[in-house]
Amino acid sequence: MISQTEENYLKALYNLTYLKGEATVNEISKRLDIKMPTVNSMMKKLSEKGFVHYESYKPLKLTEEGKKEAALIIRKHRLTEMYLVEKMDFAWDEVHQIAEQIEHIHSPEFFTKMDQLLGYPTVDPHGSPIPDHNGVMRSENYIFLDTCEIGDVVTLMAVQPSSKELLQYLNTKNLELGTTLTIHSIEPFDRSITVSYGNRPAEVLSSKVTATLLVRPIS
Amino acid sequence: MISQTEENYLKALYNLTYLKGEATVNEISKRLDIKMPTVNSMMKKLSEKGFVHYESYKPLKLTEEGKKEAALIIRKHRLTEMYLVEKMDFAWDEVHQIAEQIEHIHSPEFFTKMDQLLGYPTVDPHGSPIPDHNGVMRSENYIFLDTCEIGDVVTLMAVQPSSKELLQYLNTKNLELGTTLTIHSIEPFDRSITVSYGNRPAEVLSSKVTATLLVRPIS
DNA sequence: ATATTTTGTTAGTACAATCTAACTTGTTAG
């Protein structure tokens, strides 16, 4: 059995790693507002249970099983948010706290029923994708930046695969998750793309970079 | 703050005492399937917190505050059951396990919304009354047996006030909570009532007894 | 390249909620 507390750690790790495939003890500590030693020992425990790859002083990763567990919790969270908005008439900004609690309910029938009553939605009220009942996130909404066209306006959602070097490169360009990009031109020769975002001059991104950036078109 | 565990003890105590005003450590132990020493120390803790009257070797009682807390949890449970049946199309026998979990959700708005969507119901799908938002159980459905009429068919719901002697008397008559009674005659002189129930000859109950028995008419 | 800071780990403590074993009090049957 997996406790509510453990579920919260898995979820935090999933969300933190969604971007770059790994996360640190420190990041989890900050996100959950729990001190680092507590996080550290919980990570060892989750490693024992087969949900996390743990090695001393190395960044943390979820195992495939850990990813699935986490995705299923996120599924419950997002289905709940959708249900609260669609069927109970809550505003989109009121539902998070309630969903944080209901996501821990153990009852497959309950969430299956919600899913059914909602007509099997694929995104929650905030546009985030809802994983399916096998924990697979159908990120249909996310596409690689190198598949976009001139004039598209997109939001940076994830980086896959990622490397330290790539993330450092993105930092120097002030490119972070959630940044909204406008595509100005695409160079036919090397497929490099010129984008603008924030209050800064346009930037040119090579195809090596654009092939790793997952974005969501603003539509 | 009151933990989920504490809530379960309060609810158990409320249900056990509803009938006779008090309950024993042993009864709670059996109902929750938790060993007596654990129950004992939890009762002391709840006493510290002002929810329970605890005295060594004496039966347990809820304080007014304890009753209110418990009733509010039961309110959440019964509202949830009603919601699951009415709005989510669950069968009446599928909802208990889910409600056991949802009753612990902390979100006044969530339950207020349920109440509203259900049109402010006063009983749950099993006919049990739903306490109001102040924790007051409007037991309008329960009436004293001495106010019934010939031909009425009723279910014994509670005994108030109760005494050891009265309960022993009821035991000798095989009268227990949930027993369905049919009223055959009422003696005008002393208002004693003749009833039948189960596979046994009719019994005569004195007005002293009938004035303490709370019943729900079967309608 | 080394000193400083940040991050990660270990060790030991605390508290909530559970247990078992042993003892005490209360109840009940001869």
Place this chain on the structure above:
DNA sequence: CTAACAAGTTAGATTGTACTAACAAAATAT
């Protein structure tokens, strides 16, 4: 009325999840 049994209590151990203090490793800045 007392012996036996049931119920209640105390003491001490265990597990899960948190903490602080102290130390170790890694990253960073001068």
